[in-house]
Amino acid sequence: MTSPTKSLFxxxxxxxxxxxxxxxxxxxxxxxxxxxxxxxxVLLASVLANGASAFRQTYLMLEIPLxxxxxxxxxxxxxxxxxxxxTFGYAPLLRDALVASIAxxxxxxxxxxxxVGDMISKEAAASLRNQVLANPDLVGGVIALDVLANGRIDxxxxxxxxxxxxxxxxxxxxxxxxxxxxxADVGVLVTRFNWQxxxxxxxxxxxxxxxxxGVAILGSLYMMLVVLVLALPIGVAAAIYLEEFAPKNRVSxxxxxxxxxxxxxxxxxxxxxxxAIFINFLGLRQSSPLVGGLVLTLMTLPTIIIATRAAxxxxxxxxxxxxxxxxxxxxxxxxxxVLPLAAPGILTGTIIGLAQALGETAPxxxxxxxxxxxDYPAAYSETAGLFGEAATALPVQVFNWTQRAxxxxxxxxxxxxxxxxxxxxxxxTVAVLLRRRFERRW
Amino acid sequence: MSxxxxxxxTLAIVAASVTxxxxxxxxxxAGSSTVLPYAAIVAEAFGENFxxxxxxxxxxxxxxxxxxxCEGVGENTxxxxxxxxxxxSSELEVCAENGVTDIVEIRIGYDGIVFASDIAGNGFAFTPxxxxxxxxxxxxxxxAMVANSNSNWNAVNSDFPDQQIQAFIPGTKHGTREVxxxxxxxxxxxxxxxxDAILNLNGGDEDAAEQSxxxxxxxxxxxxxxxxxxxxxxxxxxxxxxxGVFGLAFYENNTDRLQVAPMSDVVPNTASIASxxxxxxxxxxxxxxxxxxDVIPGLQEFVSFFVSxxxxxxxxxxxxxxLVSDPELSKTQDAVANRTLLDVM
Numbered sequence: 001m002t003s004p005t006k007s008l009f010x011x012x013x014x015x016x017x018x019x020x021x022x023x024x025x026x027x028x029x030x031x032x033x034x035x036x037x038x039x040x041x042v043l044l045a046s047v048l049a050n051g052a053s054a055f056r057q058t059y060l061m062l063e064i065p066l067x068x069x070x071x072x073x074x075x076x077x078x079x080x081x082x083x084x085x086x087t088f089g090y091a092p093l094l095r096d097a098l099v100a101s102i103a104x105x106x107x108x109x110x111x112x113x114x115x116v117g118d119m120i121s122k123e124a125a126a127s128l129r130n131q132v133l134a135n136p137d138l139v140g141g142v143i144a145l146d147v148l149a150n151g152r153i154d155x156x157x158x159x160x161x162x163x164x165x166x167x168x169x170x171x172x173x174x175x176x177x178x179x180x181x182x183x184a185d186v187g188v189l190v191t192r193f194n195w196q197x198x199x200x201x202x203x204x205x206x207x208x209x210x211x212x213x214g215v216a217i218l219g220s221l222y223m224m225l226v227v228l229v230l231a232l233p234i235g236v237a238a239a240i241y242l243e244e245f246a247p248k249n250r251v252s253x254x255x256x257x258x259x260x261x262x263x264x265x266x267x268x269x270x271x272x273x274x275x276a277i278f279i280n281f282l283g284l285r286q287s288s289p290l291v292g293g294l295v296l297t298l299m300t301l302p303t304i305i306i307a308t309r310a311a312x313x314x315x316x317x318x319x320x321x322x323x324x325x326x327x328x329x330x331x332x333x334x335x336x337x338v339l340p341l342a343a344p345g346i347l348t349g350t351i352i353g354l355a356q357a358l359g360e361t362a363p364x365x366x367x368x369x370x371x372x373x374x375d376y377p378a379a380y381s382e383t384a385g386l387f388g389e390a391a392t393a394l395p396v397q398v399f400n401w402t403q404r405a406x407x408x409x410x411x412x413x414x415x416x417x418x419x420x421x422x423x424x425x426x427x428x429t430v431a432v433l434l435r436r437r438f439e440r441r442w
Numbered sequence: 443m444s445x446x447x448x449x450x451x452t453l454a455i456v457a458a459s460v461t462x463x464x465x466x467x468x469x470x471x472a473g474s475s476t477v478l479p480y481a482a483i484v485a486e487a488f489g490e491n492f493x494x495x496x497x498x499x500x501x502x503x504x505x506x507x508x509x510x511x512c513e514g515v516g517e518n519t520x521x522x523x524x525x526x527x528x529x530x531s532s533e534l535e536v537c538a539e540n541g542v543t544d545i546v547e548i549r550i551g552y553d554g555i556v557f558a559s560d561i562a563g564n565g566f567a568f569t570p571x572x573x574x575x576x577x578x579x580x581x582x583x584x585x586a587m588v589a590n591s592n593s594n595w596n597a598v599n600s601d602f603p604d605q606q607i608q609a610f611i612p613g614t615k616h617g618t619r620e621v622x623x624x625x626x627x628x629x630x631x632x633x634x635x636x637x638d639a640i641l642n643l644n645g646g647d648e649d650a651a652e653q654s655x656x657x658x659x660x661x662x663x664x665x666x667x668x669x670x671x672x673x674x675x676x677x678x679x680x681x682x683x684x685x686g687v688f689g690l691a692f693y694e695n696n697t698d699r700l701q702v703a704p705m706s707d708v709v710p711n712t713a714s715i716a717s718x719x720x721x722x723x724x725x726x727x728x729x730x731x732x733x734x735x736d737v738i739p740g741l742q743e744f745v746s747f748f749v750s751x752x753x754x755x756x757x758x759x760x761x762x763x764x765l766v767s768d769p770e771l772s773k774t775q776d777a778v779a780n781r782t783l784l785d786v787m
Contacts, residue, residue: 126490165698204486205479374496405695
């Protein structure tokens, strides 16, 4: 008999190797998390650095005389007749108001009157015209109005435009920036929080300073409503049938494989389908949130069905058996007992599906939602029907703005990404909270 | 939550929108991404100044836009197709097959194509021959076609600095590429005498010679950009040797980051392009369905507004943005007023 000479307190070679492997694995894990976290931090930092300034905007506070002889030739303050004066007629009024303001402040400048006029956004003429047409009695008096400053001037106060870059820039000049700085010193030019970025519609390439997300947010909202109303009931009904009622045979296996497959189909395929069925065959309107919502519904359905089935599967069979044992029908056992217990999982799955749909651009490309849309879409209108008026969506707006020539749109695109990320974060937080609050473990 | 109710409500929603799908009240535009900024500027001004809805402008490229334009006549087809080239006869045939026979062609102005590099880099003054010598796939040397061995600009033209050739040109799906091939590469091929040399070599086959002139090297010194000009700009900012092809309007909005190269000693700007001195330019068009003019509210007004002097004229917002206004704008205005139709064979 040999007695064991080894002590458990002394590690032999093999134990050492096993312990070392364990340590290595830990560090691999930490590395993986580190890489992922670094990527996230870099992404967020670059988006925030570029986009945070989109939420602030530079305004000029002007007092604009409204001469009756140019704005209301008829003299009877009739808005219909006054509408014949276009925005091109209002732009000189703004220019003259700024020139007068600069002269009053005794600011010496070599800028021509046209250059001074270029410091004001082209959007300003339109907002002045709207104000006057809405309230014709203003004509003949003086109106105090905060108007947007040109995108280059705005960029100067956000650090995007510098004296050096303005030297080479055909759209502004160091002199214009110097005058703008002097105006800011006396408080005629102010930079403040920019609600218009969230409410205003898109603007053309000449006015990055006026572009906003209003139409895109509305469009996304309408589409999410359509997706929620269609995908949730259809998806849950399909999942309940497949999980609880369908006989297990070849056909149900085939359906199951197909649903898993559909969840992985590239989203642009749904766009092609949407174009063929909803627009060309059913004759629904292109660019409308209804078609967008229907396409995204098709895309979200597999996600919701799979999540719902998983939630139903997680409810222990003993609950069903007890209900059936007490004489409930199959349907009663499902709707009275299983479904309420699975509801948190179903809701989480639905919200994640919605979040996925919210960030989707590719299918919208084919149904005409990647477009320049200025008019706010109404939820219902006589001519266009429910959700039938043209709209865009948040990710589409990001895509559009990154393609624009003016550097001001880089900031806008990053600002739109921040907005989209906030929406997604809120939705995902709600999903996590719901799960924490209601989920039951067995 | 019975399945029957669901189906019923789904059908109800779809039916409600189908029945209401009649009488669209906004103009629908699709097509070229080059024309898109101009169309957006006009649509915006139109919405501000008229009581009609602001037109919806989609991009996606000239070919895609014309394809949708030719799908047929009716409420659920587009009214206007923007194009950075003239419509092709093959496209007109498709149009005619689908009942789109009455088309008004409207030329809105000219677009210059410029060559620009990073503001901090070397300056260049090109001729078309320089570009041909730099980018051709094969050059005729001593009676044979050999692969282009020029890797630095000073090998192309001894006046140029010793800088690596790195060109970013539009990909083949862009209308701009066609203009680049015809007005720069082919022209350079003829100017440098390479055309004659190639014709001598292949026994006078002109088509083959033109093909050879316009073939771009694929060894990485010339990169096709399938995205838009913002991508080209990003590539140039990342690579100091890079020289890119841009639209004039894009360059004019980024003059603080790009320096433009004169072509044949002419600096591109709206004046030199309008006069025809600057060689690389092309007309921009849009096409409108005559059958829609009296049906879609605001379409006729939008088209007239687009070509009016205050918009498309030399002092209008389009020219300010970089469009070279058409010296024959009044003819276009007449064509719009008279609804002059395009000849369909």
